[in-house]
Amino acid sequence: GNAVLWKPSELAPGVSRLIYDLLQECGLGQCVQMVVGGVEQGEAVVEAACDKYVLVGGVETGRRVLSRLGRLLKPAVAELSGADPMVV
Numbered sequence: 001g002n003a004v005l006w007k008p009s010e011l012a013p014g015v016s017r018l019i020y021d022l023l024q025e026c027g028l029g030q031c032v033q034m035v036v037g038g039v040e041q042g043e044a045v046v047e048a049a050c051d052k053y054v055l056v057g058g059v060e061t062g063r064r065v066l067s068r069l070g071r072l073l074k075p076a077v078a079e080l081s082g083a084d085p086m087v088v
Contacts, residue, residue: 003030003031003032005048006020006033006034006035007034007035007036007037007041008020008034008036009057010036010037010038016034016036017036020032020034042065046065046069046072050074052076053065053074053076054076054077054078055077055079056080057080058080059080062078062080066078
């Protein structure tokens with residue numbers, strides 16, 4: 001089946017961990033993996049062998065990530081409002 005490699009915002013690690021733990025409790029442990037960290041971890045995710053990328057974040061980071069994905073010819077979808085929904 002389909003699998004998800006999730007790299008959440010490093011600005012909200014507690015909420016991200018809670019969501020991940022809930023997904024695990026729901027039996028999605030084999031389908032969802034989470035990468036925790038900042039820029040280095042984000043760059044590693046971009047280099048990973050994923051079939052499609054979905055990016056939610058700020059414009060500047062989105063510009064860099066999408067530029068790299070374009071050079072690698074990897075499909076991507078982006079929502080770049082810059083408003084982090086996980087930071088309250």
